[in-house]
Amino acid sequence: MSHALIVEDDADAARMMAALVAEHQFSVATAGSLRDARRQLAMQRPDVVLLDLQLPDGSGMDLFETPELIRHSEVVLITGHASLETSIQALRLGAADYITKPVSKRQLQGILSRVMRPDALQAEIGQMEAEWARSGHFGHLWGRSAAMQRVYRQIARVAVTSISVFVTGESGTGKEVVARSVHDLSRRRARPFLAVNCGAISPNLIESEIFGHEKGSFTGADTQHQGFFERAHGGTLFLDEITEMPIELQVKLLRVLETGTFMRVGSTQLREADVRVIAATNRAPELAVADHKLREDLFYRLNVFPIELPPLRERREDVPLLAEHFLSGVCQREGQVRRFTPQALQALQAYRWPGNVRELRNVVQRVYVMADGDDIGDDWLPRDSGVPMSVAAATAEAAGTVPPAVPSLTLPLGTSMAEAERQLILATFKHFNHHKERTAAALGVSMKTLYNRLKEYAREGESAVATDPD
Incomplete structure (x- = not known):
């Protein structure tokens, strides 16, 4: 049977909690002070300690000064109000949770149902x-x-x-x-x-x-x-x-x-x-x-x-591991094993991944479908322009075909981040002729995020924004 220790100087409150805890098949001990609590902890190690912060001989937090007493017990603080300071202090000292006074039956049921030993x-x-x-x-x-x-x-x-x-x-x-x-x-x-x-x-x-x-x-x-x-x-x-x-x-x-x-x-x-x-x-x-x-x-x-969370471009050493993981899942679902060539893995690692891990997962699924055999090469992998590079495109590039210059956006120093984001989104949206999918892909954001931003700009009076679906 699990054991609970209730450290509470209000005798009526302690009896009420003890009765509620006993209903959940816990044996129960009570203590009305820090001194009594230390004695009870030494006598029998509890699975959970319900610890009041305000005690006659000090703060309930003082028990954390002797960690060997509570190392194997889950500590739940009892506080008069849930505050940011309480949360931070509870985390720092190792308490698992806290409940607010007056303690309700439902609160206590939730706490007891989640009791797990820290070890x-x-x-x-x-x-x-x-x-x-x-x-x-x-x-x-x-x-x-x-x-x-x-x-x-x-x-x-x-x-x-x-x-x-x-x-x-x-x-x-x-x-x-x-x-x-x-x-x-x-x-x-x-x-x-x-x-x-x-x-x-x-x-x-x-x-x-x-x-x-x-x-x-x-x-x-x-x-x-x-x-x-x-x-x-x-x-x-x-x-x-x-x-x-x-x-x-x-x-x-x-x-x-x-x-x-x-x-x-x-x-x-x-x-x-x-x-x-x-x-x-x-x-x-x-x-x-x-x-x-x-x-x-x-x-x-x-x-x-x-x-x-770091963007994928800041942890490119993880790209091969992620790509192999996604590919393994596709192979398992489709029933045909395929593998990346070393050149493909190198190309994947070199790409900047504006859409991060989600884009990588989608690319892996796409190149699996486009692969002709068991080996997946770099024919259909994305370039930093965001356009997949087919064999024909790669050949044309090697032959010296130069793509048109990509338009740029210049902002003065001191421009707010919100304004910079607004101008970048609207300029990219205009560049892609109000095509939302291409705009979202180029910016590396979800369609929903782009749509929300465009709605926001439309409310602010941007005449160039069209928020109806494509």
Whole structure:
């Protein structure tokens, strides 16, 4: 039977929590002070310690000063309010989670359902690190570069906590894969992982999709609807392209993160949100704040633990490993084994990959289809112009056919990043005759990101922008 220690100086609160914990087949001990807690820890090692921060003889955090007492126990802090400072302190000292007073039955159920010994989690991380050393992949991620090793260390450190994570990186670098890896290493792994692209949902529907709605709350609400926060209960909610979320909805998201509660659209009943939030953006978040696309207070609440993904051009040594991995998957699905020639791998590594890992995966699938035999050469691999190089094109280039000069864009020093981005997107869009697919490919962004930017510029009065679908 698992054992729990409740460190709480309020005797009534301690008895209430002890009764709730006992319902989950835990044996329970209580302590009303740090002194009693140390004695209980020495007598019997608990699987979980519910630790109040305010105790008669000091702060609950003082227990971390003797790590040998709690090294094999999961520590959950009990605090009067969930704050950014509490989150950071909990992460730094090694606490796995925290719950807010008054402690509810549902909060406690969620905590107890996720109890895992720290040594078991560390053993699992050790196995993943050994697998990375052998094959080059860590969870769902692939790469041996120093930049990716840094990402792996960050994932291993933060996954075992309940801290909010903010993933940044260019489009196609694998931000959702990072979020999935964090979830799969966490204590929430047995519960849902839901990914939401905030830029792909209509601004008129996004609040209902995230928080749910009651029947009859608006025209067309014919039934009650559970939002992502309810459907992800106990698990992880990944909010991609967070800067595309309407500002007024960001206020409500901040409230959920601060209080752990929310209301469905059309309801006055508070609901608890036992969800870990991982957010992501392909914009520079500080610039999004300056451009009023992201609330500053929400940014700091989400950015407790930032993870920055490097673009593929900054870790080109990983390209052959990734290409072989993607090719292996295609071969397995299609039932025919093909392999890259050394020249093809060299060409792949030399390309700058504006679309990052997503573009590499798509290129591998394309060249597999175009290959005539078992060997995949460099005939159909992309050049830095973004156009596949066929044998005929390569021959023409070798014969001295010079392509027309590519138009350029010059900006004065001091131009803001937001303005530089706007001018670059619009100039590229015009260069490709308002063809969205070619514009997105040249810029290395997703179609949805391009479409959102064009809509934004159209609202600002850019006459050259056409936002209707091609």
